[in-house]
Amino acid sequence: MKNPWLTIPAEDYEGHMASPDVGQLQVLNRLFKAALEECRPVSVAIFGCSTGNGFEHIDTATTLRVVGVDINPCYLDVARRRFLDSLPMLELLEEDFSSGTFVIHPVSLVFAALVFEYVDVGEAVRNISKSLEAGGVLVAALQLPAPKSAPITKTRFKSLEALATIMNLVSPEELSLVCSENGLREMRQDRVALKQGKELYVGFYRKDDPGE
């Protein structure tokens, strides 16, 4: 079966995520900015980077390497066009970051927001841990269950509805357990309010540093 993410045009994706009833593009943009300001990473990888949401906040004086990973090549094309001039070092990889063959040279920060819902969490976290330097940080965002709202808010962008066939909410407890099994210790967690009574869990995990 073709992954439904490959059937959703970039305009639909952004239109849905930025629509007044969803507003998640804006929240994730602020979250990425805050993660960059807090961690000031020398290198960063964004797993499920879509069209490059928030890449404009990358300070090229601090962050020398930027890797964006997504399975949808059309989203990566949009990101490439948008950031060609401002981020000349940008590496964009059309890959499934939860696959057994995925590998990148380790970075100091991995940002993975609203992607665990679409992958095998164990495989994904194993690869994230391998993609982090010792002492590196994972910032992960999960959508929490909302009793009164459907996981995928209905908007005029019908193509998004295809995601219902593969979307599985992941609990913070499950993510934290899998992270700790892979040498990633939770440092702290936040909650961020979304539209329609929904909420995001944001977890900050640090990879064990055997030298400490």
Ligand SMILES: C[S@@+](CC[C@H](N)C(=O)[O-])C[C@H]1O[C@@H](n2cnc3c(N)ncnc32)[C@H](O)[C@@H]1O
């Ligand atoms: C909800 S969007 C992520 C939002 C984005 N992180 C942000 O901050 O704006 C999910 C993205 O993950 C991508 N994706 C889904 N499964 C993936 C996988 N196995 N490997 C890489 N990317 C994946 C989708 O193509 C989509 O662009």
